[in-house]
Amino acid sequence: xxxxxxxxxxxxxxxxxxxxxxxxxxxxxxxxxxxxxxxxxxxxxxxxxxxxxxxxxxxxxxxxxxxxxxxxxxxxxxxxxxxxxxxxxxxxxxxxxxxxxxxxxxxxxxxxxxxxxxxxxxxxxxxxxxxxxxxxxxxxxxxxxxxxxxxxxxxxxxxxxxxxxxxxxxxxxxxxxxxxxxxxxxxxxxxxxxxxxxxxxxxxxxxxxxxxxxxxxxxxxxxxxxxxxxxxxxxxxxxxxxxxxxxxxxxxxxxxxxxxxxxxxxxxxxxxxxxxxxxxxx
Amino acid sequence: xxxxxxxxxxxxxxxxxxxxxxxxxxxxxxxxxxxxxxxxxxxxxxxxxxxxxxxxxxxxxxxxxxxxxxxxxxxxxxxxxxxxxxxxxxxxxxxxxxxxxxxxxxxxxxxxxxxxxxxxxxxxxxxxxxxxxxxxxxxxxxxxxxxxxxxxxxxxxxxxxxxxxxxxxxxxxxxxxxxxxxxxxxxxxxx
Ligand SMILES: C[S@@+](CC[C@H](N)C(=O)[O-])C[C@H]1O[C@@H](n2cnc3c(N)ncnc32)[C@H](O)[C@@H]1O
Numbered sequence: 001x002x003x004x005x006x007x008x009x010x011x012x013x014x015x016x017x018x019x020x021x022x023x024x025x026x027x028x029x030x031x032x033x034x035x036x037x038x039x040x041x042x043x044x045x046x047x048x049x050x051x052x053x054x055x056x057x058x059x060x061x062x063x064x065x066x067x068x069x070x071x072x073x074x075x076x077x078x079x080x081x082x083x084x085x086x087x088x089x090x091x092x093x094x095x096x097x098x099x100x101x102x103x104x105x106x107x108x109x110x111x112x113x114x115x116x117x118x119x120x121x122x123x124x125x126x127x128x129x130x131x132x133x134x135x136x137x138x139x140x141x142x143x144x145x146x147x148x149x150x151x152x153x154x155x156x157x158x159x160x161x162x163x164x165x166x167x168x169x170x171x172x173x174x175x176x177x178x179x180x181x182x183x184x185x186x187x188x189x190x191x192x193x194x195x196x197x198x199x200x201x202x203x204x205x206x207x208x209x210x211x212x213x214x215x216x217x218x219x220x221x222x223x224x225x226x227x228x229x230x231x232x233x234x235x236x237x238x239x240x241x242x243x244x245x246x247x248x249x250x251x252x253x254x255x256x257x258x259x260x261x262x263x264x265x266x267x268x269x270x271x272x273x274x275x276x277x278x279x280x281x282x
Numbered sequence: 283x284x285x286x287x288x289x290x291x292x293x294x295x296x297x298x299x300x301x302x303x304x305x306x307x308x309x310x311x312x313x314x315x316x317x318x319x320x321x322x323x324x325x326x327x328x329x330x331x332x333x334x335x336x337x338x339x340x341x342x343x344x345x346x347x348x349x350x351x352x353x354x355x356x357x358x359x360x361x362x363x364x365x366x367x368x369x370x371x372x373x374x375x376x377x378x379x380x381x382x383x384x385x386x387x388x389x390x391x392x393x394x395x396x397x398x399x400x401x402x403x404x405x406x407x408x409x410x411x412x413x414x415x416x417x418x419x420x421x422x423x424x425x426x427x428x429x430x431x432x433x434x435x436x437x438x439x440x441x442x443x444x445x446x447x448x449x450x451x452x453x454x455x456x457x458x459x460x461x462x463x464x465x466x467x468x469x470x471x472x473x
Contacts (some may be wrong), residue, residue, distance in 0.1 A: 027375040029367040029395040034379075056327075072378050216348050216364075216376050223349075245376050247346055280438055 007047035010034055014051050021135070022198045023068060025222035031068065037112065052163060071105040071139045071215065074155060075148075076114045077212070078244045079222045081164035084264040086164050089239050090122045099128040102206045102233065105214030106132040109143025110156075114165040114212065115164070115174075116186040125189060133195035135246045146182035146190045153180050168274060177186050202233035209234060213243035220250060225252040230270070271274060287429070287470060289352065289368075290315055291396045293389030293419065295411025296324040297439025299331070301459055303338060305409075306357060308463035311340040315405075317357045318346065318396065320366060320387045322411070327358040329419050332359055333412045339376065348376040360387035376452030383415035393419020405469075407462060408453075409433045411443025424452035428470070431462060455469040 001009075008022075008031065016022045023031055039047055041063070053060040070203050078083050093099050106241050119125040134140050143154040148156075157169040173180040197214070215223050226242045230240055233254045240248070240257065242265040257267040296299055298321045301303045301454060307440065309317070321331065346358040360366035364376040365389050375395075382388035393406055393416060399457050406423040407428040408416045430453045435441035435456040445452055457465055 027367070027369060027377075028397070029369045029375050030377045030379070032398070033367070033391070033395070070377065070379050072380060100304070213378050216378070220349055233388075245364055250349055 003086070003198065004032070004047060008032055011035065011047060011051050011054070012056055015064075015269060020199065021065060021196075025198070025219050025225075026217050027219055030070075030217055032243065034068045034070075035122055038064050038084075041067065062243065064109060064139065065136070069136045069139075071107045071126055072258045073110045073213075074152065074159065075110040076156065076159035076163040076165075077111065078264070079159045079164075081244060081264040081266075082114065082163035084243065084266060086118060087179075088206065088260050089241075089266060090118075090124065091241075092237075093124060094122070096207060097127060098251070099124060099208070100203075100206045101128055101130045101208045102203055102210070103130065103132045104195070104209065104211040105229075106134050106140075106143055106192075107136075107138045108148075109146060109192075110148070111210065111212065112143065112190055113182050114160075114188060115147060117165070117172055119182050120186070128189055128213070130190045131191050131206075132192050133196060135196040136196075140192055140194060144187070146184075146187060147179050148182070150175055150178045150180050155178075156161075197229065200224065202229045204233060205235045206233050206238055207235060209240045210241045212241065213246070215246055216243060223250075224252050227253045234269050238269050240264060240269070242267075285315065286403055287315060287405055289396065289400050289406060290317045290405045290466065291393055291411060291419075291423075291441070292317065292319045292407040293393065293411070293416035295385075295389075295413060295415065295440070295443055296407035296412035298322070299413075300439060301409050301433070302331075302335060305459050305462055306335055307338045307340065308341070308460065308469075309339070309341055309357075312355070312451055313461045313467075314339055314354050316352045316354055316382055317341070318352070318360075318366070318368070318390045319357065319391065320360045322385050322387070322389075322413075322415070335359075346374045346376075347450045350374050360392065365391045366401040367391060369395075370376070370399045372399060381411070383417050385413070389416035390419040392399045394422045397422045397426045397428060400428070401427075403430035405431065405466060406431075407431045408444050408447040409459070410438035410440050411441045413443060414446035416443060417446045420447045421450050421452045424454075429454055430458060431465070433462070 012023045046085045106112050119128050173182045258270040260266040260268050332343050341357050343357040345361050367375040382390050424430050432444040432447045432453045433458050436444045438444050
């Protein structure tokens with residue numbers, strides 16, 4: 001192991017012990033890039049010099065974590081995924097009186113507002129309960145506000161239209177001093193909560209889970225842990241949606257899921273387990 | 283010259299479609315290294331480039347998947363909209379971090395992570411392009427003792443990117459596009 005790897009390992013262990021944030025099973029190449037970015041911002045010379053700062057200086061730690069968590073997101077990211085959701089998943093959900101949805105790693109909320117808009121247009125919103133979670137309080141706070149830079153609106157509108165939007169996108173927000181404030185009614189049935197996929201347990205009986213562009217940052221072992229968490233949180237025949245380059249195929253739960261859309265990474269739980277044996281859900 | 287190389291990384295931008303179609307078919311069927319490529323592209327989520335290259339190349343061309351093990355004799359292309367990273371266990375990771383040099387995928391990100399994973403056993407190649415992505419990456423590859431090549435700007439559809447790499451003074455060889463594969467083959471054959 002080279003020195004830098006040793007330093008990173010010790011540093012992540014310090015972060016875990018002190019604050020409970022566990023990055024030890026994140027994909028190393030990306031973590032190492034982000035740690036070095038934090039280092040160059042800190043003005044310090046060696047990665048290991050950040051360790052005392054992290055332990056004794058909460059502010060320093062906060063900015064360190066900000067560097068480590070990648071929150072880049074947008075409304076209707078991968079518009080064709082949302083089309084597919086509309087066409088392949090919504091009709092199935094229409095048959096339920098109540099629907100529970102979990103958007104995990106929701107970042108600043110664009111994903112869950114996109115989902116809320118789609119549910120509204122499909123007449124499902126009022127029977128839906130949506131849990132929007134992330135382990136980063138700063139982004140969760142902006143998610144709860146639902147206020148985004150007006151600069152993003154053009155892209156959002158374009159995505160919305162490509163995603164099969166039925167209305168004029170302008171209907172869902174009002175512009176105010178360079179911001180777009182999304183309609184309050186969109187968050188009526190959304191619960192925003194801090195949840196760490198590595199350390200916290202799951203939620204029960206979800207019909208649909210979205211976890212997009214989160215697990216690409218995890219190593220295979222941690223991915224498996226999270227896949228199992230989702231598996232235990234999904235009801236039978238529930239749907240799991242991943243980011244457009246993420247796959248369930250390498251995971252321990254792969255056999256229990258059926259691709260609904262291979263291209264757009266939508267999977268349906270096809271089997272339920274009883275007393276450790278596998279049984280077809282018919 | 284040494285011949286213990288384990289991988290080639292390439293970065294290409296404007297003019298890349300033609301450059302790749304000219305150069306990649308020149309690698310023989312039994313070429314022993316993986317070739318990992320970042321081509322800047324505007325349209326995300328289509329595999330047109332891979333399909334088109336596959337029709338003309340002797341080696342298999344495919345999009346790189348996350349967690350995929352890097353195998354010799356395959357040409358991997360970074361998917362649009364994601365950074366492509368090489369892990370030390372020689373698998374791929376993807377990420378949606380901010381663009382670097384306005385690009386995602388970024389050549390620098392691939393080159394930097396590959397240089398950490400392969401150390402001196404890496405060959406880095408910068409081809410035609412209209413920005414300076416890859417220059418930082420080329421420096422990193424050189425600093426780890428790898429071999430660095432830039433397309434001769436004269437032969438490049440757009441010269442900015444190879445010129446910028448050359449200006450870092452860390453490029454070992456400047457070659458016309460068509461000569462890059464045969465040059466690499468001689469390097470690998472030397473003992
Ligand atoms: C790139 S964003 C994805 C946002 C959105 N899902 C999308 O696809 O556009 C990744 C998010 O995952 C969150 N995340 C990373 N590790 C996490 C963990 N262990 N538990 C919960 N959220 C996590 C980050 O805070 C970040 O907001």
